[in-house]
Amino acid sequence: MTNGPMKTDDLVAILARDAAATGPDIHRRLASAFAVAAVAALALMVPTLGIRNDIAAASTGMLFPLKILAVATLAVGAMALVRAASRPEAELPRGVLVVPVLVLLVALGHEVATQAPANLSTRMIGRFSGVCLIAIPLLGLIPLAAILAAMREAAPRHAVRAGALAGLAAGAIAATAYGLHCTDDSPLFVVVWYGIAITILTGLGALLGRRLLAW
Template sequence: MKTDELIGLLSKKVAPIGQTIVSRRFAQALVAGALGSFILMSFVYGLRPDLSSISRTGIFWGKLAYPFAIAVGALLTGLRIGRPGVRGGASWAVISLPFVAVWIAGALVLDGATPTGRLPLVLGQSWKSCAFNITLLSVPTFPAVFWAMKSLAPTHLRIAGAVAGLLASSIATVVYCLHCPEMSPAFWSVWYTLGMWIPALMGAWIGPRALRW
């Protein structure tokens, strides 16, 4: 049998993959992961008691917007680099801009504070546990995102793993905002960022094994 005939025989019963299968898989992963993180947060930490009143303030929505914007950037980047041979391109800027914006906002807050008041703005009330809490809440989302990412058949496994970890941790951070009492960009720029980057580094480490296909 010739090579062309063999290829034709093998491809006869191959059905085309639906155009929306990837988006559906990521939607399922993100919804399931976010729900799992919310349930975990509710049991371990609980909602902040003043959530109904604080949710009427602009600073609260700014706090939510920070990890949400990173999640959007990580999703767009993941959908690109998850495909064989495709690079992130301009989508890296979508990830970077929220970090830069919050670092600038944090610097402005510190610049307007007294010298003795700057460290409390950075440390807040929960600096010792914040990054760990975000990492813990990433646990339900982490495998769900990796499952969706693997379906794209990525070839840059370490980078894809880092982006998947960042996507998981940014979703977890959005959920964590419903508990966290910290309301200063100076705090978010350090401890939220660290909490999101720990799972990203973990994703880069396990990516070559977990995303191999």
């Protein structure tokens, strides 16, 4: 070994070897963090907001199931990205967010085909956009903390990106929980207001990741 400053690639290689040795433990920590995140979001949502009263009837329609499927598959895809980003040598998997995008496109197509153009702006605004923008970020705080705590035990190469992905996962998990309460099922509403709320947590995750995950 030559004397001199260690190059970034050398450090990444060392961390990669360490991560490979402790990989299963890191994966278990992340799996536990995801479970805690989901339980925490639901445990906070149910007593504070409650599950919508018409959930049985809504489940027989098209838009409510598509809404839940979109945010739930986004959560799964984001968790896969978090898992990859936690390892210094890993490349982010491609295509893991294709399913939620396709679900939303199907839902948007159904919305446009079945609603009069004059109704679309009203359905996009919805009735509870303000609640959505407050509830999802608040429901996502504990999930974000749990995921970031697990990621600190790993060695993400890009701290800001890793934190942002943790925020994306936390936001999608929180949105899935909130979706069980929310009666605004329009995909236009979901894209705009759920999207903004999830973006808030993604930004928060990036800021925290820069401070907590850097090495």
